[in-house]
Amino acid sequence: MLDLLSYSFSDFLLYSPRAYLHQIAHYNKAFWPVQPAMIMAGGVLVWLLRQQSQTCRRGAFAGLALAWLWVAYAFQIERYAAIHLGALAYAAAFIIEAILLLWFGVFQNSIRFSPPSHPSTKVGLAFILFGIFIFPPTGLAAGRGLAELEFFGLMPDPTAIVTLGVLLMTPGRISLFLMALPWIWLITSGATYWALGMMDAYAIAAIVIALPAIMIWRRGKPGNPAAEVPPGKV
Amino acid sequence: MPDQDRISRRQFNTLALSAGALTALGQRPSYAAASPLLTRPIPISGEALPVIGMGSSITFNVGDDTKERNARADVLRAFFAAGGGLIDSSPMYGSSEEVIGHGLQQLGPQKGLFSATKVWTWRTGTGPSQMDKSAKLWGLGKFDLMQIHNLVAWEGHLETLLEMKANKLIRYIGITTSHGRRHDDFLEIMRTKPIDFVQFSYNVLNRDAEQYLLPLAMERQLGVIINRPFQRGYLFDRLARHELPDWASEFDCRNWAQFLLKFIVSYPAVTCAIPATSRVDHMIENMGAARGRLPDADMRKRMVQYIETI
Numbered sequence: 001m002l003d004l005l006s007y008s009f010s011d012f013l014l015y016s017p018r019a020y021l022h023q024i025a026h027y028n029k030a031f032w033p034v035q036p037a038m039i040m041a042g043g044v045l046v047w048l049l050r051q052q053s054q055t056c057r058r059g060a061f062a063g064l065a066l067a068w069l070w071v072a073y074a075f076q077i078e079r080y081a082a083i084h085l086g087a088l089a090y091a092a093a094f095i096i097e098a099i100l101l102l103w104f105g106v107f108q109n110s111i112r113f114s115p116p117s118h119p120s121t122k123v124g125l126a127f128i129l130f131g132i133f134i135f136p137p138t139g140l141a142a143g144r145g146l147a148e149l150e151f152f153g154l155m156p157d158p159t160a161i162v163t164l165g166v167l168l169m170t171p172g173r174i175s176l177f178l179m180a181l182p183w184i185w186l187i188t189s190g191a192t193y194w195a196l197g198m199m200d201a202y203a204i205a206a207i208v209i210a211l212p213a214i215m216i217w218r219r220g221k222p223g224n225p226a227a228e229v230p231p232g233k234v
Numbered sequence: 235m236p237d238q239d240r241i242s243r244r245q246f247n248t249l250a251l252s253a254g255a256l257t258a259l260g261q262r263p264s265y266a267a268a269s270p271l272l273t274r275p276i277p278i279s280g281e282a283l284p285v286i287g288m289g290s291s292i293t294f295n296v297g298d299d300t301k302e303r304n305a306r307a308d309v310l311r312a313f314f315a316a317g318g319g320l321i322d323s324s325p326m327y328g329s330s331e332e333v334i335g336h337g338l339q340q341l342g343p344q345k346g347l348f349s350a351t352k353v354w355t356w357r358t359g360t361g362p363s364q365m366d367k368s369a370k371l372w373g374l375g376k377f378d379l380m381q382i383h384n385l386v387a388w389e390g391h392l393e394t395l396l397e398m399k400a401n402k403l404i405r406y407i408g409i410t411t412s413h414g415r416r417h418d419d420f421l422e423i424m425r426t427k428p429i430d431f432v433q434f435s436y437n438v439l440n441r442d443a444e445q446y447l448l449p450l451a452m453e454r455q456l457g458v459i460i461n462r463p464f465q466r467g468y469l470f471d472r473l474a475r476h477e478l479p480d481w482a483s484e485f486d487c488r489n490w491a492q493f494l495l496k497f498i499v500s501y502p503a504v505t506c507a508i509p510a511t512s513r514v515d516h517m518i519e520n521m522g523a524a525r526g527r528l529p530d531a532d533m534r535k536r537m538v539q540y541i542e543t544i
Binding site for chain 1: 298302327328412512
């Protein structure tokens, strides 16, 4: 297995951008009109998060977990793995994230949210709105066709961005822990686009770089709600 | 080397079929197509192999997209019509083996096919099942050439392949590398193990193989397959804005693809180069390098000098 060390990342990307985009186009076609439904589902997610109800927030985490499971199965395993062997490993990571979201966000109910007026809540909301509404059309700017756009709940990148947005609204170590896989995914995805020479790399890189900067900024913010959460709860 | 100045009836028939097929594909056969197909003997057997084959990394990995699969079948049709023989793939290349199988099924049996794939698994025990799966994907009973991909678990796989060759389940054994990966191990296997083929990268800008690999292959009488002849398209990017020099016509070269390929296959130790493409017109250009004159030693020097200055 040490032989693996002699491979570079691009050695495993043995498909063309065209083949990748065709996979997305066929995937989108197979599930049409789920795409507009997912945009509406994203709106419901925002509404749930804005409620001051733990039940609604647990519902939001359940929805996120379902999205990660769906992307693992329907895209990573059923589509992407046809052209990229690494997609099976990605699928495993997505399933793990789904389980973690379910465990901490639904069953344990151990994630607390920052107050609505807190800056990190607003930044989190900006991430969510970007992932649901802005990210899909950025594909057009990157030269994609309409059929090749990526939507929250169906494709990995917007799902990861929305998840990071939700977790930015929540202080504490569990949130940081849950952010790890979405962030690592976005690094992997951005590196893939970069290696393939696809413009999409820039939008992903912006998120990847912004996240740690926001985390540092959040730590130094007065009234950091992390301090308000009872010990052992985060 | 076959006598390239004389044309046999078989070669004539092949040429006639090729010209007909190219016309059917909407392409005008070039003047070079009137000359015989260039072949090289596989050192261990003397079996003639066309000097231009076909790789399938990236270009044939199109998943289950029917339209794209049929387009690759057209590429295969053009390949065989132009006299192509060796097709190379690997389980590492995603759906490429399956897409080759789809194309071969559409075309029907091809007498000229020289099937080459690889075993690529870190567990020696899973090698046979992987090779069986590859044969099923290609729709073949057995492969002509089975190679150990990038020397992964090579000791165990080599034992398996030697046994398969003894049982006539494969005809030739090879090892492969790219980017000079595990260079020392590669040379050692070439020196000491009973293999028939080696596959590595070599092109007009990356001539490291001339130092050790190519001379050793010649000394050990090994067939040589050259992968990444266009450096994954980098060479075209570099050459695209430059005109092909007039003197390229002295070795029947009409485009940059033929320039790059003829440089490679004019090295005496090289048996076959395997450019990959997803387009019929590019396949026809590539296969044009398997006809006409090849550059001699002086011309090769001139080619290197020219490329290095632009």
